[in-house]
Amino acid sequence: MTDRSNAIKAGAGLLAAAALATATFLTNWEPGKDPGLVYADKLANGLPTVCKGITKHVTTTPVVVGERWSPEKCQAEELAAIGKVQAAVLRCMRREPPLSVLAMATSHAWNNGAGNTCASQAMVAWNAGDWALGCQRLSVSDGGSLVWSYVRTGRTLPDGKPEMRFVQGLANRRAAETTNCLEGLPK
Template sequence: MSLRTKLIAGTFGLVLGTSGLMAFLERWEGAGQNVVYADRLARGLPTVCAGITKHTSPYPVVVGDYWSDDRCGEVERLVVTKGQLMLADCIKNPAISQNTFDALYSHGHNNGVPSTCASRAMRLINAGKIADGCRALAYGPDGRPVWAYVTRADGTKQFVPGLHNRRIAEMELCLK
């Protein structure tokens, strides 16, 4: 039985869209962001609520549009549930905790679940090296920050301290 099937059946001990995860996402994605804005770190990608974009929303996401709290809540729950089920397909280690699952999802919410699934962190966690995998959410094997850079218009990479702070918070949540 796959982790996804166990999650749906409620037999794995992990829960989708916990209040802790939703609060964690709001901390990093913003709470009460009801007007769609052009996210400058994502090259102007229209974003609303807690990080909802055209890539995740069933509704159009148009800069300047207003989304009610009810619509934000509805779409956030939908996006998190769908994303966590996708993430569950990548997890092969049944020994992960809710905190590790939520930290991996936060990373996927910000970077895309396929990127998280293909990450060094996921490989380590699936190999049973959970603590090493958690640390890999924020640091490379050489100790340098990872997943904390944006690509500028000229193609160069720029370190973003706020992204690294989020990676550290994900690492800490993952290690709990």
């Protein structure tokens, strides 16, 4: 067996373990009042959302407001979608990450999109091998400002940029991602 095939096996095992860790983490942040009922997410400008945050961005299954998904469908769709998001995040990483980094990078991508996570300063740090700095950058910029805790209001500022509104719940989620990411790093 070549070193390359061993790395692929390790990657598959890492993906499976991180999928479970991500699904567990999402339970605290995407529970919904009625997880099987598809609703229009106000923070995402009415984007149809179901279960633990499933949207058209993470699944090919139609997500239609008002439909009801069974617990079994939620679980199957969530695990498939988490695996897809994790694979996208892992493709951006130049080094095999610790489990906690991949799980929290996936949570971040689940909430913000894999492209945004891949283009983030957290990913820059992880690709340089600085796992702790990358974890910190999930919630706070190097200058100390909260990041990834804002949503667009739908209005445009005079300079042409979108107006943003701070959301404490997003700041709390980012802080929890940072904490979980750091706690899982090798000592």
